[in-house]
Amino acid sequence: MKSNTPAVLTGAHYWDGDFACAEGAIAVGCRFFAGYPITPSTEVAERIALRFPLIGGVFVQMEDELGSMAAILGAAWAGTKSMTVTSGPGFSLMQENIGLGAMTETPCIVVNVQRGGPSTGLPTLTGQQDMMQARWGSHGDYEIIALSPSSPQECFDLTITCFNLSEKYRVPVLLMMDECVGHMTEKVVVPALGKIKVQHRRWYRGAKEKYRPYVPAKDGVPPMVKTGDDYRFHITGLTHDQRGYPVINPACQKQCVGRLVRKIKDNADKIIILKEEETEDADVIVVSYGISYRVATKAIADARKKGVKVGSLRLITVWPFPEKRIVELAKKTKCLVMPEINQGQVYLALERCAKGMCKTKLVPHYGGWVHDPNDILKAIIEGAR
């Protein structure tokens, strides 16, 4: 079923973050969704369920999150752009197949609208407690990309970025929203179709008989084919050679997993998006992401009124972690302050990179609500001493 409804709703809208995420996916060409509804991500699925039938997309409500993740991997190999959406409990169930996505180098998007945990925790209230799970949730060594939006507009924009990165590097990309941003409503401007940057799938165009699924291009990423196009190929979660067949030995493991890691690490500078404000001569730099960035802006403004030289570094890309930039900043500032709605997750990476070159201060929160800006302010003032 297809109608005359345009896929890209060019213009200005008043949307919440969940709706904006759904529209971003549609705008960048996602046409397969498999998921299992869970608060606070349900509105993304609702919006897609409403819109997909009108624009020729496929929406499947799955039996659970294991199946959802498996289905989007399969859809990607059938040639579509695919996504799923969940929150903490569902994210846990998806981990095994996120690893399969990393191992088979399958482009797809997982959106996690985070709520407080562990377990079913706080279904309707916010948290940022899945950030380390995003990085290390599946077993084995692999690199992943995770982005964190701070506004509905960014939910739209960064969903597009996630798909583009996923196609470019052939890796599952995670959009780590938080409940506050998912349920916040603001103006979202959708550009004209031609103004939206779209990374299309990197198709293999060589001779059919010469096709090997895991022969990388110069940047370490192999081009792809899809099922039904008369290519003979094999993909597996087992360690595999360039033909895609299992080879169970240390040499192949080194080559196979080595490339999964390197294609992200070697391109980290191109992948990482940061936003820096007044870090030049700052005594204290607040490092934050998601809703915590916006909460921190109040503390930063208050600290500046008190004469403290404070800057801000926002992690739009959380994984891969901006190690290089943190090292540079740690060398020239007194203290890095990090507010997180968890007990210190991304902070561990921050502390590791600062290597004692400057003080680091965590402003933790158990979740359910955002920080009191005064708690961040206190840490800034202590850090400046």
Next chain:
Amino acid sequence: MFHIRDRCKGKMEIKFSGFGGQGIIRMGLVLGRAASIFDNKHATLTQSFGPEARGGACSAQLIVSEQRILYPYLTQPDILVTMSQEAYDKFEHNLKEDGILLIEKDLVRPHPPRKKIRQYTVLATRIGEEMGNRIFANMVMLGFMDAVTKIVPQEALRKALPGMVPDRFIKTNLVAMEKGYELGLEKLSHSPQT
């Protein structure tokens, strides 16, 4: 005539409150859309989202600003709309000392207003019922509120409605809004404490 726009250049914090089912969040959505899409301002809406929002006290928080809104939460509202006694009891004390208080007259029995508070009452629900359904009370209140606060031009509010309510109810909602607006203008021409 009192213009809140002149007093509060920059940023206004508005809290809509009542009980679940009154269309409290819808009021925030319509005003937020009016401000950000049709009045060239920034507007951020956040809402209490939880089991407590189903039938119990319910609220929506809206910031309308000339500048980009970074910190998205209210510190102390400049304007408070109360559509239930529980909401009034819960939120009134946090209204700014020179804030504007809007009250659903049949559903809230207010105590005497604090010294500098400007308090306006309207029979929003009764007007909605006269129009056929109390569900229109929220748009009566929104029109009324806009008339006394002038937070967005009336035209922006009207334009913001389509898409926010089912198409077949746009007309009636516009009438409700208009009625509220007229009552608001009327109130302004009298003393505010009525």
